Amino acid sequence: MTRKLFILLISFSIILFIGSYFAAQYLNQKDKIEVTISVVPQDSKITINGKLLQSNKIYLQSGKYMISVIKDGYFEYRKLQEVNSIDNQISTSLNQKPEKTIGQLTLSNDYNLATNIYPIIKHLPYDSFLVKIAYSPSSTLSLFSIDITAYEGYRKIAVDKIKNWGYNPADFDIKFLKYENPFKL
Amino acid sequence: MVKNNIITKFLLITIPPLIGFGIFYTINQSSIINPISNIPSYNKTYSADAGLENVSQIVASAVENYANQDSSESIEKRNQRLSLFFTGDSPVYKYEQKNINPPISRSITEVNSINNIESEGIDLNLLVKTTITLYEGNITSKINKNYLISLTKIYDGTMTPYDIKESEL
Numbered sequence: 331m332t333r334k335l336f337i338l339l340i341s342f343s344i345i346l347f348i349g350s351y352f353a354a355q356y357l358n359q360k361d362k363i364e365v366t367i368s369v370v371p372q373d374s375k376i377t378i379n380g381k382l383l384q385s386n387k388i389y390l391q392s393g394k395y396m397i398s399v400i401k402d403g404y405f406e407y408r409k410l411q412e413v414n415s416i417d418n419q420i421s422t423s424l425n426q427k428p429e430k431t432i433g434q435l436t437l438s439n440d441y442n443l444a445t446n447i448y449p450i451i452k453h454l455p456y457d458s459f460l461v462k463i464a465y466s467p468s469s470t471l472s473l474f475s476i477d478i479t480a481y482e483g484y485r486k487i488a489v490d491k492i493k494n495w496g497y498n499p500a501d502f503d504i505k506f507l508k509y510e511n512p513f514k515l
Numbered sequence: 516m517v518k519n520n521i522i523t524k525f526l527l528i529t530i531p532p533l534i535g536f537g538i539f540y541t542i543n544q545s546s547i548i549n550p551i552s553n554i555p556s557y558n559k560t561y562s563a564d565a566g567l568e569n570v571s572q573i574v575a576s577a578v579e580n581y582a583n584q585d586s587s588e589s590i591e592k593r594n595q596r597l598s599l600f601f602t603g604d605s606p607v608y609k610y611e612q613k614n615i616n617p618p619i620s621r622s623i624t625e626v627n628s629i630n631n632i633e634s635e636g637i638d639l640n641l642l643v644k645t646t647i648t649l650y651e652g653n654i655t656s657k658i659n660k661n662y663l664i665s666l667t668k669i670y671d672g673t674m675t676p677y678d679i680k681e682s683e684l
Binding site: 335336339340342343344346347348349350351353354355357358375376377378379380381388390391392393394395396398399400405406407408410413422424425 | 524527528529530531532533535536539540542543547549550551552591594595597598599601602603604608667668669670675
């Protein structure tokens with residue numbers, strides 16, 4: 331076999347090989363509906379019947395499918411969807427979950443995450459007879475604040491306590507709350 | 516000699532595309548998702564703690580569908596069944612079928628009770644007590660198993676099963 335003929339045969343074979351890819355695709359997509367799924371945020375994961383999709387375009391037979399769109403920090407979109415030649419577009423935007431409060435994080439497995447970002451949490455709540463230092467109940471990882479409950483004259487004690495722990499009080503959003511007399515009946 | 520040459524040329528042209536077609540066709544076939552053919556209805560009886568009326572049915576269905584296992588069922592079919600009850604990111608799709616170690620080939624589950632256990636945040640944790648019938652050919656045996664199931668809130672506010680594990684409680 332001459333070299334020229336061999337190259338010709340191999341080239342012809344490669345062309346047929348590429349053609350076989352399109353032939354296989356055509357056979358698999360035959361009698362199916364092209365379904366396009368548009369989601370926001372765009373990097374959400376889409377599953378159909380528990381199977382993760384690699385792209386947002388898929389060929390499906392008409393029928394019912396459990397469509398799920400997931401992304402961390404967002405509520406899952408989930409729907410039993412009828413797919414047919416008319417209903418072949420699915421679009422949704424995910425709603426963000428409320429951020430967990432520091433209180434929720436410290437009670438869960440995320441305690442280390444919270445203390446890594448705000449090591450002062452390890453000292454809180456601090457409660458002496460004169461001052462009380464605690465993170466605000468509404469504190470989250472993105473909005474962290476400290477409540478100091480003390481008489482005006484004793485507020486400095488609380489601030490000094492934070493300094494003693496090795497932190498700069500100016501780094502925190504500190505709220506001074508109204509002090510209540512512990513002897514009050 | 517000439518005949519051999521013709522055969523070689525023929526094989527050079529036909530074999531690579533045929534192999535390619537086979538590979539591409541198989542890859543595409545594995546990505547095919549079949550529609551859900553039947554959606555099971557649920558009308559069995561079980562006891563549930565007060566306040567769980569809205570979630571008890573999906574919880575009972577989820578636990579039964581998880582614990583119902585069949586060695587003849589493909590992973591894809593099983594995941595399709597589970598996807599009706601569990602969230603799309605549930606780890607349940609990767610779990611092994613623990614109820615059907617050979618020679619046991621099938622397990623059928625019935626939920627007896629659903630109880631609330633303490634949970635934090637927007638999630639809900641429940642304890643589900645079941646009776647499972649194990650099939651070993653024509654021989655059957657019954658065991659009791661408890662499952663801890665966690666539910667999470669989805670976009671429309673409904674609580675949906677996320678994860679499940681066996682519990683010693």
